[in-house]
Amino acid sequence: MSLKLYYDLMSQPSRAMYILLKTSKCNFESKLVNLRQGEHYTEEYEAINRFKKVPVIDHNGFLLSESVAIVKYLSRENIIPRILYPEDSKSQARVDEYLEWQHIGLRLHCSMFFRVAYLNPVFFDTTPDPKQVQSYKKRMLNALEEFNSLWLGHNEFVTGNTINVADLFAAVELEQPRMAGFDPAEKYPNIATWWPKVRQHFNPYYDEAHVILNKIVKKNVSKL
Known part of the structure; x- marks a missing residue:
């Protein structure tokens, strides 16, 4: 192969x-x-x-x-374990349900907050517009509240009590706003409980994939 x-x-x-x-x-x-x-x-x-x-x-x-x-x-193609993307029709449908929701339900809002609060100022050497940042932050907070309560409020993991790709996709999205100074785990208790389990399950590769991101987070925190 x-x-x-x-x-x-x-x-x-x-x-x-x-x-x-x-x-x-x-x-x-x-x-x-x-x-x-x-x-x-x-x-x-x-x-x-x-x-x-x-x-x-x-x-x-x-x-x-x-x-x-x-x-x-x-x-x-049997390249990834079935437990991470279940073969059972109903279990797979639950994972697909989350992955379909995430694009606009979570990813869009976390990404846009990251872009206006951190990425655009870095690329274009400008000062973030406070009103614009606050507007996108409000949308992100609404999305995080939905994720915290509607997805994580009923089970141990996103689609049930077994970890799968839905948890991984969600976790990496939540890392992005940390570079802009916002940590979702500090505000949402279900996220705070769930997130370490995902990191632990996928380690050491989870931390390996976030080395650069975590350096940026640490650097930005040191400026405060």
Whole structure:
């Protein structure tokens, strides 16, 4: 089997795929794509992914983008453990239910807060607009409240009492606003209880994938 993963660990879905493949003991070839240097906009990378995004896998010449589609494909190919993307129809449907919700339910709002509060000021050397930051923070808080109460308020993990890819996808998204100075675990008790379990389950690869992110968090905290 030949499997290549194109990724950048500053990308949440990239981190999820990296951790998932490492946890699955998959001997994949790492293909780093530096987003800050615009490597995803090169003609060479466009030939790999016409959407110019990460992550992408190349499985024996079969190119596939979009992390959720990749997870489902890897499961069908028996590359990742069934326990992480269950085979049972109803259990799998619960995981899919969360993954469908996450795009707009959680990912959008965490990502946009991170962008306006941290990323844009760094890229464009500007001061964050307080009103804009507060507006996106409010939307993020609403999303986190839903995740904390509607997804984590009933079970030990996102879709039940067994950990799976839904937990991993959620966890990496919640790491992103930490770089902008907001830690969801400090405000939401269900998240605070659940999050360490996810990190522990996927370690040492979870921490490995977040080395750069945690350095940024530590650096920003030291400025306060």
